[in-house]
Amino acid sequence: MRRADRLFEIIQILRREKAPISAQAIADEMETSKRTIYRDIATLMAQRVPITGEPGMGYVLGRGFDMPALMLNTEEIEAAVLGANWVATRGEPEFALAARNLIAKLHAVIPERLRPTILAPSTSVAPIRQAAEKVSAAELRSAIRSGVKVEIAYRREDGRATQRVVWPILLGYRDLGRILAAWCELRRDFRYFRTDRMDSLKVLGVRYPERPAALKKRWERAMAVERRRFVGE
Numbered sequence: 389m390r391r392a393d394r395l396f397e398i399i400q401i402l403r404r405e406k407a408p409i410s411a412q413a414i415a416d417e418m419e420t421s422k423r424t425i426y427r428d429i430a431t432l433m434a435q436r437v438p439i440t441g442e443p444g445m446g447y448v449l450g451r452g453f454d455m456p457a458l459m460l461n462t463e464e465i466e467a468a469v470l471g472a473n474w475v476a477t478r479g480e481p482e483f484a485l486a487a488r489n490l491i492a493k494l495h496a497v498i499p500e501r502l503r504p505t506i507l508a509p510s511t512s513v514a515p516i517r518q519a520a521e522k523v524s525a526a527e528l529r530s531a532i533r534s535g536v537k538v539e540i541a542y543r544r545e546d547g548r549a550t551q552r553v554v555w556p557i558l559l560g561y562r563d564l565g566r567i568l569a570a571w572c573e574l575r576r577d578f579r580y581f582r583t584d585r586m587d588s589l590k591v592l593g594v595r596y597p598e599r600p601a602a603l604k605k606r607w608e609r610a611m612a613v614e615r616r617r618f619v620g621e
Contacts, residue, residue, distance in 0.1 A: 391428070394418065398428055399449065402439065408446025460498065465505045468494060470513065477515045478561060480525040519565050523589035528568060531591050532556045535600040537573075541587040550574075554581070555596040557607050569607060571596070578607050 401414055411425040418425070429447060433439050438450030460468070468490070475487035495506045523540070531538050539553050554570035557578075565584050572579040596603070 394420070394424075395428055395432060398425065398432065399437065399453075402447060402449035403453075405448075408441055408448050410446045411443060414447075460502070462502065462505050465494065465498065465502055466509055466511060469506055469509050470511045473509075473513045475561075477513050478518065478563060480521075482526050516563060519584035521565075521584050521586070523583060523586045525559060525566060525583060527589060527591055528556060528559050528583070532559060532600070535595050535603075537592045537594050537596050538570075539590040539592055540581065541589075542581055543585045543587060549587070552579075552581075553592070554579070555598070555603060557600075557604050559583075571603060571607070578610050 397418055398414060401409065401417060411422045411429065415422045415425045426443060429439060438453055439447050440450060441447035472487040472490045476484045476491075479487060491506060495503055498506070528538070537553055538556055539551065542550050542552055544550060553573045554568070555573075556568055556570045558569040560567045560569065565582060568581045568583060570579060570581065571577070598606075
């Protein structure tokens with residue numbers, strides 16, 4: 389790998405990671421030596437790339453650092469196109485349109501030599517027919533971003549109707565539909581709700597008494613406990 393490419397990859401790894409990452413971990417991913425990574429990071433720092441950290445402690449890229457737009461390789465473009473095609477065939481109309489627009493924008497701005505990666509990709513996604521839904525996934529996503537409560541009329545698996553006020557956390561996209569992870573005020577616990585079983589949705593506009601990031605962390609911890617219990621650890 390050319391040194392310039394290696395420096396770029398180091399920045400990409402640092403941009404991706406949320407916590408400090410060690411030179412050894414970077415070296416392992418890039419299949420090079422830790423000493424090389426130390427030298428490269430020193431070079432980046434000398435070029436005023438806002439990297440903080442030191443050997444043995446790990447490195448972090450400062451916020452607000454800008455890279456030249458769309459310096460993508462073939463694999464990254466194919467990954468983006470594959471993901472966009474998945475959304476285009478499985479997302480609700482707003483997301484499907486956004487996915488098609490994303491592909492068109494990628495095609496417009498990437499170098500000419502990489503455009504066949506979009507026009508004739510080596511991967512594909514088979515279209516499927518999803519269950520009909522009565523509620524707006526766009527409204528759910530907006531409520532998640534805003535950290536506000538929603539009220540849903542929900543049909544349980546046995547067909548019984550129930551009314552719930554929930555704190556939406558995450559909208560999970562699957563091949564055959566979407567599932568909302570939320571804190572349920574009725575059950576006082578985390579619950580999952582299939583969007584195709586929601587008969588109505590009302591965004592209440594009332595913020596729940598917890599930061600969205602904190603609620604998500606609490607849900608992640610609860611799910612980790614549930615997974616350990618499931619596998620018998």
